Amino acid sequence: MSMLKHFLPTLLFFSIPVVAIEVSPNLGKAASDQQLSQWNKDIFPDGQGLPKGKGTASYGKKIYNKHCLSCHGFEGTGSSADELAGASHSLTDNPPDKIIGTYWPYATTIFDFTRRSMPLNAPGILNTNELYAVTAYLLYLNGIIEENAIMNEKTLPAVVMPNRHGFINIYQQQDKNP
Amino acid sequence: MTQPTELQTIAGGGLLDRRVFLKKGITFSVAALASESLLAETDPAQLPWMKTPGEPLSNYGQPSAHERKTIRWTMGNSMADGNGVSWTPLHDLEGTITPNGLHFERHHNGVPQIDPAQHQLLIHGAVKKPLVFTMEALLRYPMSSKLCFIECGGNSNAGWRDVPIQTAAGYVHGMSSCSEWTGIPLKILLNEARVKGRAKWLIAEGADASAMNVSIPLEKAMDDCILAVYQNGERIRPENGYPLRLVAPGWEGVLNVKWLHRLHLSNKPAMSRNETSKYTELLPSGKARQFTFVMDAKSLITHPSYGQQLNKTGYYQISGLAWSGRGKIVKVEVSADGGKTWAVAELQDPVLSKCFTRFRIPWHWNGQTAILKSRATDETGYVQPERDALIAARGKHGYFHYNAIVSWQISNHGEITHVYA
Numbered sequence: 332m333s334m335l336k337h338f339l340p341t342l343l344f345f346s347i348p349v350v351a352i353e354v355s356p357n358l359g360k361a362a363s364d365q366q367l368s369q370w371n372k373d374i375f376p377d378g379q380g381l382p383k384g385k386g387t388a389s390y391g392k393k394i395y396n397k398h399c400l401s402c403h404g405f406e407g408t409g410s411s412a413d414e415l416a417g418a419s420h421s422l423t424d425n426p427p428d429k430i431i432g433t434y435w436p437y438a439t440t441i442f443d444f445t446r447r448s449m450p451l452n453a454p455g456i457l458n459t460n461e462l463y464a465v466t467a468y469l470l471y472l473n474g475i476i477e478e479n480a481i482m483n484e485k486t487l488p489a490v491v492m493p494n495r496h497g498f499i500n501i502y503q504q505q506d507k508n509p
Numbered sequence: 510m511t512q513p514t515e516l517q518t519i520a521g522g523g524l525l526d527r528r529v530f531l532k533k534g535i536t537f538s539v540a541a542l543a544s545e546s547l548l549a550e551t552d553p554a555q556l557p558w559m560k561t562p563g564e565p566l567s568n569y570g571q572p573s574a575h576e577r578k579t580i581r582w583t584m585g586n587s588m589a590d591g592n593g594v595s596w597t598p599l600h601d602l603e604g605t606i607t608p609n610g611l612h613f614e615r616h617h618n619g620v621p622q623i624d625p626a627q628h629q630l631l632i633h634g635a636v637k638k639p640l641v642f643t644m645e646a647l648l649r650y651p652m653s654s655k656l657c658f659i660e661c662g663g664n665s666n667a668g669w670r671d672v673p674i675q676t677a678a679g680y681v682h683g684m685s686s687c688s689e690w691t692g693i694p695l696k697i698l699l700n701e702a703r704v705k706g707r708a709k710w711l712i713a714e715g716a717d718a719s720a721m722n723v724s725i726p727l728e729k730a731m732d733d734c735i736l737a738v739y740q741n742g743e744r745i746r747p748e749n750g751y752p753l754r755l756v757a758p759g760w761e762g763v764l765n766v767k768w769l770h771r772l773h774l775s776n777k778p779a780m781s782r783n784e785t786s787k788y789t790e791l792l793p794s795g796k797a798r799q800f801t802f803v804m805d806a807k808s809l810i811t812h813p814s815y816g817q818q819l820n821k822t823g824y825y826q827i828s829g830l831a832w833s834g835r836g837k838i839v840k841v842e843v844s845a846d847g848g849k850t851w852a853v854a855e856l857q858d859p860v861l862s863k864c865f866t867r868f869r870i871p872w873h874w875n876g877q878t879a880i881l882k883s884r885a886t887d888e889t890g891y892v893q894p895e896r897d898a899l900i901a902a903r904g905k906h907g908y909f910h911y912n913a914i915v916s917w918q919i920s921n922h923g924e925i926t927h928v929y930a
Contacts, residue, residue, distance in 0.1 A: 359640030444782035502800035
């Protein structure tokens with residue numbers, strides 16, 4: 332108690348307004364080139380991040396039937412997981428059919444999502460050529476590319492998706508309506 | 510304890526009329542013969558748990574066995590049970606803080622069991638110094654706390670259906686939960702990595718089996734995002750992102766990336782699956798709203814609500830929750846006549862920005878049919894819309910961002926159902 336009595340006036344004297352501490356202790360370590368190349372899995376619509384490789388729909392069909400069909404159904408028509416192809420109606424119908432061919436704005440997203448997340452029971456199991464092939468198969472099933480079209484790091488970002496211009500960037504508009 | 514009035518003594522020393530045994534039977538006879546200490550054992554004020562020592566100390570407390578119905582409602586994919594959602598039982602809770610074990614979940618491929626000693630955060634891309642942080646290092650950083658809600662963009666989506674869903678309030682609207690998140694202001698780490706001028710977006714990725722990623726505007730990251738390590742005072746639970754979660758106050762749950770292990774600074778968004786094919790809202794025109802980050806003002810009455818029963822007429826306290834991703838809630842109005850008239854409810858202090866706000870108002874139920882509604886207004890002047898207005902603006906196929914006024918109908922039997930009114 333005597334200590335407290337001794338310190339109290341000093342503490343009060345030094346009670347200055349508290350400001351948020353935003354000084355970094357600088358404990359981050361320089362990331363190695365190896366870690367950067369191994370960890371960076373992001374793929375952009377312009378093709379940035381796509382690995383070298385290639386595949387076609389015919390090979391993609393084999394990959395699809397082995398790894399994807401059990402959840403996404405025959406030719407992507409959907410089952411316990413999303414319908415991916417074979418839309419029977421459009422985005423303005425009731426109900427709408429939101430699938431790769433009618434809704435997805437970028438072909439690169441198919442490759443990226445399949446590589447990072449699919450198949451659900453063993454993500455990462457498909458190699459680069461298998462990923463290009465299954466991407467080609469899904470684009471072919473949706474009538475976007477020809478059956479023999481080769482998908483690679485150059486041709487995939489060049490694919491123009493039917494709903495490429497179907498989105499309104501609300502963040503940029505700062506929309507405040509309900 | 511047997512009442513002495515019936516045990517009229519007939520003689521000194523406590524002698525009772527013998528015939529009393531014939532009248533009262535065997536149990537009475539025990540009491541009649543009881544010594545003073547036996548009488549104490551049957552003291553009705555001393556309930557069973559007052560008569561023997563209680564349970565021992567525990568390392569981690571659990572709710573009462575009588576509250577086992579207060580649970581998250583889970584719904585996983587039939588072929589992959591880690592892919593799905595669980596809802597916070599808002600209808601069973603009071604106050605504003607969600608207990609950690611009841612915080613809602615949305616996982617895209619299960620809950621990873623991460624060893625924090627092996628977990629790292631990489632910041633790279635449009636930065637002058639790509640950096641990697643261990644959890645040990647991150648725990649030494651200056652931290653701050655933020656009380657805020659996290660709400661899934663798909664919360665309340667049953668509201669778009671043509672028929673009102675008859676489900677407990679939390680199991681419709683409980684993909685929203687509120688916690689105190691403590692961690693490192695993201696700005697500190699971004700400044701350490703020295704963000705380049707061309708950077709406009711931040712692509713955040715989780716270390717789960719979905720490697721889920723989304724793009725977040727740099728302005729938000731520099732404003733109020735936190736890399737959370739603690740939730741309500743304890744280390745974040747695995748299902749909520751252990752050991753590191755990006756908390757983006759007031760913005761869609763999907764942006765609050767769990768199990769965070771990578772931040773990629775870029776001049777453009779990744780256009781990942783969860784910002785294109787999902788978490789976008791299709792309009793009747795066929796165009797879709799994208800990057801609809803902010804969760805607009807919402808409120809609902811939790812007490813009374815669907816599934817609860819009013820057994821008597823008279824006084825009840827109406828209680829509910831309101832929140833807005835735009836800032837503070839400034840007003841919640843309540844109607845007991847289906848929206849014809851409204852009264853301003855009391856807001857429980859403290860009212861915090863982007864945080865659950867509890868509102869309450871007393872109510873006398875006269876036993877007649879009534880429709881209860883609540884309507885929130887936030888500090889930007891945004892008013893929670895009626896369902897008709899929301900559908901007029903967005904159609905019925907947006908799926909995400911349903912925030913319309915919720916209506917509960919009380920029947921003249923005190924039964925509560927969900928209605929569109």
